[in-house]
Amino acid sequence: MSTAPVIQVTGLRKRYGSIVAVDDVSFDVQDGEIFGLIGPNGAGKTTTMECVEGVRQPDAGRITVLGLDPIRDVYALQHRVGVQLQEAHLQKRIKVSEAIALWASLYRTSVDPRLLLEQLGLEDKRNAWFMTLSGGQKQRLFIALALINDPEVVFLDELTTGLDPQARRAIWDLVRGIRARGKTIFLTTHLMEEAERLCDRVAIIDHGRIVDIHSPAGLIRRHCPQRSVLLTTDDESAEARLRALENVAVTRADDGVLTVQGNAADLMTGVIQCLADHRIRVTDFQTVVPTLEDVFLKVTGHTIRE
Template identity: 70%
Template sequence: MPSPPVVHVAAIRKTYGRTVAVDEVSFNVQPGEIFGLIGPNGAGKTTTMECVEGLRVPDRGAISVLGLDPARNRHALQERIGVQLQEAQLQKRIKVIEAVGLWASLYQKPLDGDRLIEQLGLSDKRNAWFMTLSGGQKQRLFIALALINDPEVVFLDELTTGLDPQARRAIWDLVRGIRQRGKTVLLTTHLMEEAERLCDRVAIIDHGRIIDIGAPAELVLRHCPERTVFVATDDVTAAERFRALPQVQSVVSDPSTALGAGGQLIIRGQGDLVTEVIHCLAEHRIRVTDFRTEVPTLEDVFLKLTGHLIRD
């Protein structure tokens, strides 16, 4: 028997006045998974997340977290879940160690605060005021606060928004570490690269509705199977060889490069195109001076499914 999902969301709807923020949203998060809700600003990610956390109550539909209803069993769940809210703030002059101590006092069996501070790379900032921390350090502190009760499931809303790429990568490693310790993570992001690199599965949300759910690579393959390979070669037989491959749909020479010496071929096709082109190059000993591939991303999937870019 497969284990029951950690989070089960069935056809929830949430409106604010005449705004339908979330409509017919359903998904399951399995134990040990990093699951992402991805979509543009205003798509309904935070609303969905806060319904799952028990902070808001959906108008319709059902939710269970660790087998409990978050709206009715908030206290029982509080000990077992960790929450990091979008745009959270703390008092300017609270120290890192004080914030962690305060949060620890809210729970029956907190983790060792000093150890957590160390694990999140904040030892140097132990006695620093919140207002003096960098964006990345603040985010790490919020992760520490979300983990202080050693939760079974962690909710992270827009964890890396506003961070530079280096700080973002460090946070991704931290989140992977949470999964490694056997915990389940539900997060939201509007960064497709983040979803692609971090999430085991994602639900794409637009205008309050889920458009599709799957592993990032699976979604790309399902909706954007096309692949492109650019090969620069002066081998005049190359184009014919590529055309003979079953995965290849077209081979054209790039008009922006010189024909003959080192001209570039653009090979378009589907499925396992890249491997087959490499095999073909090896088999026929075709010499290349450049080789590049273009594989669609979740960003392309989003565009294809919604007709607009995620940042529109």
């Protein structure tokens, strides 16, 4: 069974003066998934998201959210979507509970504020001023505000930027919890680890163009099918024995560590079989699996940080 996509973007274009920020971008976000638009700073993620939110007018292309037009149907949509706030939009001395009440007042329906603060681990901060919250607590508040109207779709732009790894993990768990309650999440990130751990599917965007779309594991299979085994052994014959395997490349580092590279499907079995057959004694054995970061380098020709 397939349902209509929650978000559908076709041929989206947006330029600022002479800069083409988003160039012929198309993708679908399905019901109940965490979909990530991933790419380096300046790639066009925020511009794309703002067009989908209806706060920016595209130059060309077609966008639907829950079957509606983000600009024409803005009032109908605002009750059904949740948008993460940016820091600059909240007063320093507003209390957490006041911000929640203020946001709740903007909508026809709202969830129980107490329950929401409890879900986001902010119940003991309800009387704290916004400016006294840590980075992670502020982000949790922004998520709370995005969820106040019990939306069907949630937009999160660079949700964990500037957070330490522990706060980041806590936020990932929260986002998974939102999905578990049946919501659809559209997020952007320039953090490949975040995308790999959190997203069901990702679209890689670079210089305003979509490079590929798939699950993180699917992208790795498609673009980086190679696996490596790093092993250490005192056996002088090992290198030659491993070289005799079909379709593998063997290199030896200065410290003696052997790297055996080959295709995921047969590499492990081949190496293990070879070691066993020749009774090669190994003191260290490590498999290296490519990441989304490797995929990004492969498909764009540059690293995400360049």
